Amino acid sequence: MDLKQIKTLLEDTFNKELSEGEKRHIVFWYDDNGEFKEDIDELNLENAKILKLNNNNNFFVKYQLEKADTESNYLIYAPFGKPSPRENYLLDILKYSMEFSTDKATVIMRDLNISDDSLKSTFRKYIKFFNNKDRYRIFKGYEIERYTEEIVDMSVLSALCRLPYPDFDEVLRVLLMEEDLENNKHLEAIEKFGRLDVLWKLVDKYYGYSDNEPTLEKLAIFMLVTNVAYCLSGELPDTWRKYVSSRKTDCVVFLSNFMNHSLYSAAYDRLANSIEGKLKVHEYIDNWEMEDYINCDIFKAFDEAIIRKLKEQLLSDIGEFERYRDIIQARRTKHWYIFFKSEYECIYWAIELFDCWKDVSQNIRQYTPLEFAKRYAEQYYKLDTAYRKFYTSFDRLQNKELLMELRDKVENTYVNGYLNTLSIKWSDSLETLNGNWTIPGMIMQKDFYNAYIKPFKNRKERVFVIISDALRYEVAREFCDMLNKERKGSTEIVYMQGCIPSSTRLGMASLLPHKSITIDEDYKVYVDGISSEGTDNRNKILNNYSQESIAVQFTDVIDMKRDDMRKIFGGKELIYIYHNTIDARGDNNKTEREVFDAVEETFKELMLLINNLVNNVTATNIIITADHGFIYKRGNLMESDKISKGSIEDAYENRRFVLSTNALELDGTLTFDMEYLLGPDTSLKYISPRGVNRFKVQGTGANYVHGGTSLQEILIPVIKFKNDRSKDSKNEVTKVDVKLTSITRKITNTISYLEFFQTEKIEDKRVPLRLKVYFVDEENNRISNENIIIADSKSETYEERSFREKFVLKNRKYDKTKKYYLIMEDEEETVEKIYDKIPFIIDIAISNDDFGF
Numbered sequence: 001m002d003l004k005q006i007k008t009l010l011e012d013t014f015n016k017e018l019s020e021g022e023k024r025h026i027v028f029w030y031d032d033n034g035e036f037k038e039d040i041d042e043l044n045l046e047n048a049k050i051l052k053l054n055n056n057n058n059f060f061v062k063y064q065l066e067k068a069d070t071e072s073n074y075l076i077y078a079p080f081g082k083p084s085p086r087e088n089y090l091l092d093i094l095k096y097s098m099e100f101s102t103d104k105a106t107v108i109m110r111d112l113n114i115s116d117d118s119l120k121s122t123f124r125k126y127i128k129f130f131n132n133k134d135r136y137r138i139f140k141g142y143e144i145e146r147y148t149e150e151i152v153d154m155s156v157l158s159a160l161c162r163l164p165y166p167d168f169d170e171v172l173r174v175l176l177m178e179e180d181l182e183n184n185k186h187l188e189a190i191e192k193f194g195r196l197d198v199l200w201k202l203v204d205k206y207y208g209y210s211d212n213e214p215t216l217e218k219l220a221i222f223m224l225v226t227n228v229a230y231c232l233s234g235e236l237p238d239t240w241r242k243y244v245s246s247r248k249t250d251c252v253v254f255l256s257n258f259m260n261h262s263l264y265s266a267a268y269d270r271l272a273n274s275i276e277g278k279l280k281v282h283e284y285i286d287n288w289e290m291e292d293y294i295n296c297d298i299f300k301a302f303d304e305a306i307i308r309k310l311k312e313q314l315l316s317d318i319g320e321f322e323r324y325r326d327i328i329q330a331r332r333t334k335h336w337y338i339f340f341k342s343e344y345e346c347i348y349w350a351i352e353l354f355d356c357w358k359d360v361s362q363n364i365r366q367y368t369p370l371e372f373a374k375r376y377a378e379q380y381y382k383l384d385t386a387y388r389k390f391y392t393s394f395d396r397l398q399n400k401e402l403l404m405e406l407r408d409k410v411e412n413t414y415v416n417g418y419l420n421t422l423s424i425k426w427s428d429s430l431e432t433l434n435g436n437w438t439i440p441g442m443i444m445q446k447d448f449y450n451a452y453i454k455p456f457k458n459r460k461e462r463v464f465v466i467i468s469d470a471l472r473y474e475v476a477r478e479f480c481d482m483l484n485k486e487r488k489g490s491t492e493i494v495y496m497q498g499c500i501p502s503s504t505r506l507g508m509a510s511l512l513p514h515k516s517i518t519i520d521e522d523y524k525v526y527v528d529g530i531s532s533e534g535t536d537n538r539n540k541i542l543n544n545y546s547q548e549s550i551a552v553q554f555t556d557v558i559d560m561k562r563d564d565m566r567k568i569f570g571g572k573e574l575i576y577i578y579h580n581t582i583d584a585r586g587d588n589n590k591t592e593r594e595v596f597d598a599v600e601e602t603f604k605e606l607m608l609l610i611n612n613l614v615n616n617v618t619a620t621n622i623i624i625t626a627d628h629g630f631i632y633k634r635g636n637l638m639e640s641d642k643i644s645k646g647s648i649e650d651a652y653e654n655r656r657f658v659l660s661t662n663a664l665e666l667d668g669t670l671t672f673d674m675e676y677l678l679g680p681d682t683s684l685k686y687i688s689p690r691g692v693n694r695f696k697v698q699g700t701g702a703n704y705v706h707g708g709t710s711l712q713e714i715l716i717p718v719i720k721f722k723n724d725r726s727k728d729s730k731n732e733v734t735k736v737d738v739k740l741t742s743i744t745r746k747i748t749n750t751i752s753y754l755e756f757f758q759t760e761k762i763e764d765k766r767v768p769l770r771l772k773v774y775f776v777d778e779e780n781n782r783i784s785n786e787n788i789i790i791a792d793s794k795s796e797t798y799e800e801r802s803f804r805e806k807f808v809l810k811n812r813k814y815d816k817t818k819k820y821y822l823i824m825e826d827e828e829e830t831v832e833k834i835y836d837k838i839p840f841i842i843d844i845a846i847s848n849d850d851f852g853f
Helices: 004-014 058-068 091-095 104-111 117-124 133-141 149-160 168-177 185-193 196-207 216-231 238-243 248-259 265-279 281-285 300-315 321-331 335-360 369-394 400-431 445-458 473-486 504-511 535-543 562-569 582-586 592-617
Strands: 026-030 049-052 074-078 098-100 463-468 489-497 517-519 525-527 549-553 574-579 621-625 651-653 658-660 669-673 685-689 715-723 738-740 751-758 769-776 787-791 802-808 820-826 834-842
Touching: 004 026, 004 098, 004 104, 049 058, 058 091, 104 117, 117 149, 133 149, 149 168, 149 185, 149 196, 168 185, 168 196, 168 216, 168 248, 168 265, 185 196, 196 216, 196 248, 216 238, 216 248, 216 265, 248 265, 248 802, 265 281, 265 300, 265 335, 281 300, 300 321, 300 335, 300 400, 321 335, 335 369, 335 400, 369 400, 369 473, 369 489, 369 592, 369 715, 400 669, 445 463, 445 489, 445 504, 445 574, 445 621, 445 715, 463 504, 463 592, 473 489, 473 592, 473 715, 504 517, 504 525, 535 549, 535 574, 549 562, 562 592, 574 592, 582 592, 592 621, 738 820, 738 834, 769 802, 769 834, 787 802
Parallel strands: 026 074, 026 098, 049 074, 463 574, 463 621, 549 574
Antiparallel strands: 489 715, 517 525, 621 715, 651 658, 658 685, 669 685, 738 751, 751 802, 769 787, 769 820, 820 834
């Protein structure tokens, strides 16, 4: 409590001139309610001493004033009302002394420069609150310009909740954020130092909650049920109806800003989960259609039900894939999506796989090998991607049991449907080559250097070649899209016909410049007579074709500082960088289940490498390729997946191939000459199981394989990236634009719809934009719910790039002469978040707070 004004008044009194005959000033202060008894010791009067009266020291005070000290000025403080003359033992002294009178309410109001005496009763009811210096400091720090009874009430509540500014919405949020609603420390502080009746009166006024025995738990139920009523299309349970507010829009706005705020959302989740159980939400959901609650996100039970029903419909082969995609698309903007992201992504990629297989299964016919390669690169690869992405999400699930049946259907569709059908037709097509591993019209992997790298040397341009072990085509396709959207520059992906066997030894050798490739009796590979194993040997091979060349491992350069990287690559025109994450994980029987996670890591590592090369050594030309692809299926291998080959002498054996100089007749296999690579003098033959079968080989680890002739193994990607350092915006990566297309800039109802449009589709260098959209007043206070717009449509059509968003305004008086603003906020920006700020007039003649039920 600030006593400066009281001290000033008292010292002015003691400094007055003495009347004739007076020797000193004695001042009595009867404090009726003892409001200042805790503060009196801090007065420290300069020219007066203080004596405190109590029921037992009247004689001492009388003695002190009339005998012990008859010269000093004295303040006699009594923390009680003035006694009647008959009971006042100091009446004789009082007769010739002065009396001082004030109360804390008056002092507080003076200190706050409040001249409106009508507020005195308001301040009097908060004396206990103002008796604490810390609480008083918080209240005074609000620097309120205009006081009313309600502003005082709200400010006291805000200070008791330790808020930096007075705001009743924030008071409620703080109260509801407490884990224990019954033993709430902030509510206890309000009860002890504020007024509970005032709290509940304001809750009733602003949110329509009125109860004879109000509690925070019932208030929470009231808020949550009101919001369910707002978004639910079906009938509310009878037991819930009494919890629906008459001020619904205010409850909707409050809860929207509570659940979506980064600082409050965790507390909201805890609260919603607690109330969900008490309301038995799961039981009622079973009686509703999915369309009834498709827009509800108050409780996580809604998402759980949607996921369950989508799974059931996929298992039932209803086939409404576009509808399922729309549902998942809509849920992405909802509060609980992030908690069920893996579940939704599992379902999404299952949809993609089933939908794509429906199309592909109708057109897998007998094509030429060249046509098959083209169709794979344009369409079929999408099933491999969907399968991979499904398992990437599935492996992240906390509760896999929920989607286990869907996983079985995905496995069956991918393996028994797509993989087996395609591989059989492809094997039939390969037989038309008559043992000659050359597909007319395709560039072969062994010609990689001459086709893609030598032209840079001829132009005397520096080129970086990144070889990522087992970066199969569908994986490279996704990375190409990522790279295109990450960096300014041009990106293109093409494909080559890979070597057989599709193994690391031959694949790596084929990618090097060479005149000849040979295989010795131990099946080791040599390039121009030099072993192609190891970085040092590859360095020697490169140096035979360019003195300004170097071969390095990804692990050796990725952590290099800029100066070190410039030293190692300085003056080099041809740089081969070897990366191995996918094959390292997949080719180990202990970690092959993690191969799809290894793909995700590969994306990050390659992007980091390319960024470092561009930023640290100004790399312009970068080629990314692979030695081979791979086949991976998660389910257990059946006996029918394996081919017995018996014991073969003088042969190199693998799960997917055999190399032998002996003529072998094995059922269910394809045989090719190795002349395409080793020349006409070789007698070496390559034998591989048809389709995606494996040879029976002892040991574990047969789910991840390569070495065979499947399209997944031998279609080798070549990503051509050219960095653009110019100021031209042609290759600049930019987000798509979103515009408000609603013509009117005037709101006339508390519930309004606005139209937005994604001005261009997602493609090439145009990347998605995610916006938060809401209304604020001139003081930047939020006055509406929050909507999320995810502009990532790839569609050509206007309708599919349009968004219709529902805005709910607080039910309050709006001044049509003032400006209100629609804020479009880019969530991904760290500094300049405001994407657009559009002024609006709000002219609501009569408040309409009815949802229509």
